[in-house]
Amino acid sequence: MTAAPPVLVAGGGVAGAAAALLLARAGRPVTVLEKEALPANKMCGEFISVEAQRYLDFLGIDLTALGAAPITTVAATLGARTVAHALPFAGLSLSRYVVDEALLQAAEGAGTTVVRGTRVTGIEQQAGGHLAVHCERDAYHPGAVLLATGKHEMPGDKRKVASGVEPLIGFKMYFELSPAQTQALAGRIELLFFDGGYAGLQPVEDGRANLCLLVHEKRFARAGGRWLDLLGALMGETPRLARLLTDAVPLLAHPLAIYRVPYGFVHQPRKGEPAALYRLGDQFAVTHSFTGDGMALALQSAAMAAGSIIAATDAATYHRALAKGVSGQVRRSMLLYRLGRRRPLLRAAITVGSWFPQLLSAGAAWTRLPPALLDNTIAAIAPTAPDVG
Secondary structure: OOOOOOEEEEOOOHHHHHHHHHHHHOOOOEEEEEOOOOOOOOOOOOEEOHHHHHHHHHOOOOOOOOOOEEEEEEEEEEOOEEEEEEEEEEEEEOOHHHHHHHHHHHHHHOOOEEEEOOOEEEEEEOHHHOEEEEEOOOEEOOOEEEEOOOOOOEOOEOOOOOOOOOOEEEEEEEEEOOHHHHHHHOOEEEEEEEOOEEEEEEEOHHHEEEEEEEEEHHHHHHOOOOHHHHHHHHHHHOHHHHHHHOOOEEOOOOOEEEEOOOOOOEOOOOOOOOOOEEEOHHHOEOOOOOOOOHHHHHHHHHHHHHHHHHOOOOHHHHHHHHHHHHHHHHHHHHHHHHHHHOHHHHHHHHHHHHHOOHHHHHHHHHOOOOHHHHHHHHHHHHHHOOOOO
16 A cells, blocks of 8 residues: 655644644644744734634644633724624634644644744745755655745745735734733723724733734834834723723733735635645635634634545645635625724724624624534544544
8 A cells, every 4th residue: 555645734833733733643644844943922813713613622622721711702992982792602812822832732742743943945846746845954845735834925936916915014912911901801802993903902811911903004104113102102092902001011022013914815726836735824815813713714724625635635626615615704804804994984883883782793703614614624524533532
């Protein structure tokens, strides 16, 4: 019997580590190349929806044991007005630092070779359609490559992104809150809208809070191009944010940052693409940070890619199936984002939301992955699930 060809996963985040774990449990030889030598914080929100929870539970990751904070309420603030309502599902919040490391350790325990501190510098299609993956010190020649390197472009494998990507800057900072602030934020994810962008604030493990925000570069320039000045200005115009963060202690020396994220991107297969190059997570589709569900999308792509490789399905077929399953979620999240950018519409939505706050929870549910998609994917990949009996 011919041995299965090795699989290489470029990137050890949620998508890459989850796919490696599933492949290893199916007995496939798999190597993960992770650029960070040690566990690291990631530039993203950390809300874990029911859909993402379902996949992580399927993978054997106990979020409660890892310290995940429960999220039961969503609140939206514009200026001095705040509208809050119970979510239609019970969410969780846990830092990517913890989630990614738990998945990588599980993949390693299942037999995956994890190579840390190694950055992929390029992917080359050679004669006969074979792939060569180049790193800073080595080259690999796997039977299949899972590209899970996040939002950033990959040298030698540029995504075809539509022009007109907005000049938005993303920032992320962790804070230690006062006891009163911790109590005020408990169980809530706060969406705070301001001129030139908006922010999300939520509790994570160990009593910390995660602030992620997107701001137009012009608004950032008006704040002098300095993080602390921007944060001070936002707290000055948003009383709710000021109450939650005044005198809070920042826990990172500098905020994490990212520029010009291609929100709304969905990969379209191109002629001549390698049949064995599978795109996962943000390398396949970039749903909006605060209105979409990027973690669930990443886990969905991981499960479908692993299933495709196990079933010997080529990458183009996998990409078409994944696009059919998740494109609607990406479109809906972008529509909500664009509506939120229009101040009159946003102000009207907040006002109507104060009369019918259940509309907030309806909006959150509108951008979730279809339950049938998860049911079918998990049923197809179920033989690789851990024995939890």
